[in-house]
Amino acid sequence: MVQSPFPSQITKWRELRGLTQRQLAARIGTSSSSLCRWESGENTPKRDHVEKLDELLRASGRLLKVWETQTSGSSLPPWMQDLWRLKEEAVHIEFLSPVLVPGLLQSPGYARIVFEHGQPLAGPAEIDDLVSMRCARYDRLRERNDPEVVAVFPHSALTCVPDEVRREQAAHLVSLGRRGRVRVHLVPEGSALIGITSPLLLCRLVDGSRAASSDHVSGNVLYDETIGFDRLSELVKRALGSALPLEQSMEVLERLST
The missing domain is CATH 3.30.870 (Endonuclease; Chain A)
Known part of the structure; x- marks a missing residue:
């Protein structure tokens, strides 16, 4: 099965901003173990966490769009x-x-x-x-x-x-x-x-x-x-x-x- 690009996109934007998993997790109010599972594709975060990630990583909505495609099959709003x-x-x-x-x-x-x-x-x-x-x-x-x-x-x-x-x-x-x-x-x-x-x-x-x-x-x-x-x-x-x-x-x- 082809893995969704969403987990790798979190890693990409986090590294682009020079943040460790621990630092980013603390800023969005979650544990570093949760963030690790998101980046590995083990778990998928809820929308409010994705919105925080997108804002903190200055992804201009692109991270949120990839998440929407993964969770609904379309990046169109529901x-x-x-x-x-x-x-x-x-x-x-x-x-x-x-x-x-x-x-x-x-x-x-x-x-x-x-x-x-x-x-x-x-x-x-x-x-x-x-x-x-x-x-x-x-x-x-x-x-x-x-x-x-x-x-x-x-x-x-x-x-x-x-x-x-x-x-x-x-x-x-x-x-x-x-x-x-x-x-x-x-x-x-x-x-x-x-x-x-x-x-x-x-x-x-x-x-x-x-x-x-x-x-x-x-x-x-x-x-x-x-x-x-x-x-x-x-x-x-x-x-x-x-x-x-x-x-x-x-x-x-x-x-x-x-």
């Missing part, structure tokens, strides 16, 4: 490991969707079809509630941070639904695009988002940090910018390269809305 709250803190959102229009940008008719197929055990009233909640979410984000949204998805995401729903959804996207905060890039017919096997979302947050989410049947997998984020960013760049420019995409949407 509250931010909820996908919706992640979007609420975003100032810039990028969607890659290999099949459908991203949920945040769906019109009521389109969302209803998605839920009717994706939630086969839900009754009509529950479907109504799901549609209502989904279609209200973008307005909530506009009220909070009004993030820039870039969405890349295939032309077939619009032509795979009945004509009336296709017109409604395309008109909705045109309306959002005219505000200037939503940019849609359609992958043209005959092309596909190669390498994108599930919906992918990348966010730049209000504090300048970045996070990502990959959507699967059983739930979302969240990534912070320390683990796998560069690969996901590269997927976004390549997807944009294979999609139509904004102006051409808007022209196609205009045609599909009539």
Whole structure:
């Protein structure tokens, strides 16, 4: 098993500051034997001790971030490991969707079809509630941070639904695009988002940090910018390269809305 880098990071920062285990333990109010076990990986300190370590060793949050990754699998704060709250803190959102229009940008008719197929055990009233909640979410984000949204998805995401729903959804996207905060890039017919096997979302947050989410049947997998984020960013760049420019995409949407 690969050992977490957290124990070695304590040692690194302690030695960088010229402190012995005994000296550092005394400053944070613990025993030198406890600190020794932390540095050997035998035990993991609690958050309040890690915060003291980070402050005393002048690690500028880096030691705390490594500890968070070890204990939770992500350096994102626990509250931010909820996908919706992640979007609420975003100032810039990028969607890659290999099949459908991203949920945040769906019109009521389109969302209803998605839920009717994706939630086969839900009754009509529950479907109504799901549609209502989904279609209200973008307005909530506009009220909070009004993030820039870039969405890349295939032309077939619009032509795979009945004509009336296709017109409604395309008109909705045109309306959002005219505000200037939503940019849609359609992958043209005959092309596909190669390498994108599930919906992918990348966010730049209000504090300048970045996070990502990959959507699967059983739930979302969240990534912070320390683990796998560069690969996901590269997927976004390549997807944009294979999609139509904004102006051409808007022209196609205009045609599909009539």
